[in-house]
Amino acid sequence: MKGGTMRGEVTGRPDNTAVRCALWRAMHVRLDAAPHVLADEVGLQLVAPGADWRRRPDMDPAATSAFRAAMVARARFIEDLVTEQVELGVTQYVILGAGLDTFAQRRPEAASRLQLFEVDQPGTQAWKRRRLVELGYGIPEWLHLVPVDFEAGESWWEQLAAAGFDPHSPAIIVSTGVSMYLTEDATAATLRQIAALAPGSTLAMTFLLPAGLVDESDRSGLQASEEGARAAGTPFVSFYTPQDMLALAREAGLKDARHVSGAVLAERYFADRNDGLRPSSGEDFLLATL
Numbered sequence: 001m002k003g004g005t006m007r008g009e010v011t012g013r014p015d016n017t018a019v020r021c022a023l024w025r026a027m028h029v030r031l032d033a034a035p036h037v038l039a040d041e042v043g044l045q046l047v048a049p050g051a052d053w054r055r056r057p058d059m060d061p062a063a064t065s066a067f068r069a070a071m072v073a074r075a076r077f078i079e080d081l082v083t084e085q086v087e088l089g090v091t092q093y094v095i096l097g098a099g100l101d102t103f104a105q106r107r108p109e110a111a112s113r114l115q116l117f118e119v120d121q122p123g124t125q126a127w128k129r130r131r132l133v134e135l136g137y138g139i140p141e142w143l144h145l146v147p148v149d150f151e152a153g154e155s156w157w158e159q160l161a162a163a164g165f166d167p168h169s170p171a172i173i174v175s176t177g178v179s180m181y182l183t184e185d186a187t188a189a190t191l192r193q194i195a196a197l198a199p200g201s202t203l204a205m206t207f208l209l210p211a212g213l214v215d216e217s218d219r220s221g222l223q224a225s226e227e228g229a230r231a232a233g234t235p236f237v238s239f240y241t242p243q244d245m246l247a248l249a250r251e252a253g254l255k256d257a258r259h260v261s262g263a264v265l266a267e268r269y270f271a272d273r274n275d276g277l278r279p280s281s282g283e284d285f286l287l288a289t290l
């Protein structure tokens with residue numbers, strides 16, 4: 001259920017779940033019928049997993065279809081939001097826990113109108129930088145890969161400023177697949193920093209729902225994800241009801257905070273499909289404007 005790697009380990013490549021999400025996005029293009037909610041095979045190019053990648057157990061077409069759909073719905077929602085904000089004149093975009101985000105490579109016409117800051121672990125950033133160069137994408141002057149060593153207690157806020165981010169100019173701040181690994185205090189601290197941004201800024205952050213609010217058909221998948229995260233040494237530590245997340249955001253100073261449910265994304269992006277593809281429940285969005 002996660003997409004970023006902003007958690008505490010320093011590795012030489014993205015973690016397994018960031019890779020899995022990238023491969024799921026490619027599976028959507030290669031397996032699911034058109035129209036595709038999101039067309040993203042750049043992550044697959046970055047990972048270069050080998051010819052038999054579709055035979056991986058976590059790529060099982062039927063067993064993982066709902067998770068695959070949830071990942072592309074999440075990414076499409078963010079992409080639509082960013083495109084909308086670019087048209088409104090916002091010129092900065094920050095991705096916290098960027099992992100294998102590929103907006104810069106897939107949508108350069110929109111991305112090049114921004115100063116785009118991807119924040120993640122040093123090892124992940126070094127790996128991604130190398131792969132982008134190897135694949136011929138390069139690192140354009142408007143794309144900033146911002147390494148932050150969370151193990152050493154580095155501040156993502158300070159590193160962002162050092163990379164050229166202007167806190168006095170509106171920005172889009174996005175964090176997907178990260179909050180479940182952070183304590184409530186850590187998330188509250190991040191929300192307070194974001195609340196201090198310039199008016200006109202927008203935050204979009206995902207959070208996991210408690211099991212009791214997840215559709216019964218999806219609970220076994222959520223449990224499997226939770227067990228896998230614990231076994232990998234990165235357990236889920238935070239779940240929120242929508243009311244609790246909204247309260248946390250408002251206490252942090254984000255007065256205009258809204259809840260966007262996974263059901264809303266399912267209706268927006270999958271309602272007219274005739275192949276039965278629908279995203280799993282369990283992960284919702286906090287959307288806030290300043």
